[in-house]
Amino acid sequence: MTIDFTLNGKAQHVQIRSGDRLVYVLQKLGDFPSLVPDCLSGNCGHCLVFMDSRLIYSCITPAFKAKDTSIVTYEGFSKTDECKDIVHALTEAAAFPCDFCYKAKVLMIAELLERIPMPEPAQILEQLDIVSCTCTDPVSLTEAITLAAEARNKRKFKRANK
Ligand code: FES
C-alpha cells in the first residue's frame, strides 16, 4: 500500500507493508538521530514524534496511521522558537538529561506546554512519565519546564501586542 504524509514539512509518498512500524518507515526517509528505537513498547520514548501535533510513540504506531497526517520529528521541531526556549530552560535549571533521552524530553515538554501554558507541578510530574527515566532529578526538570513556560508565554505576549 502507498501512503502520503508530510514529514518536517516535506511531502512524502511512501510504499509500506501492513505490519510496518512507523519508526522504521521514518528512519528510511532521512537522517533522524532522535529516532533510536529501543524498547519497542512505548516506554523509553526514544521514538517520539508529533503526529498532527499529538505526541506519539512511533515504535508502537502502525505506519498506515501516518496517512494524510503531518509528522514532525525532533529534527524538525528543533528549528522552532519553542524548542529554543526549552533547551535554554534546561540549561538554566541545570537539568541535564542524558544523550539518550534529551530529544525525547524536549518533545515531551513541548507537548505539555502546548496543552497547558503554565502547568502545575502535579501536571508536570504526570507528563514526565512519557519518557522512562530514573536518573534526572524531577525538581530541576520541573524548574526547567516552568522557565520554558514563562519564556514561551512572554514571547507569545510580545508577538500578540506588536
Ligand atoms: S522505542 Fe518507542 S518507546 Fe521505546
Ligand code: FES
Ligand atoms: S534516561 Fe536520560 S537522563 Fe534518564
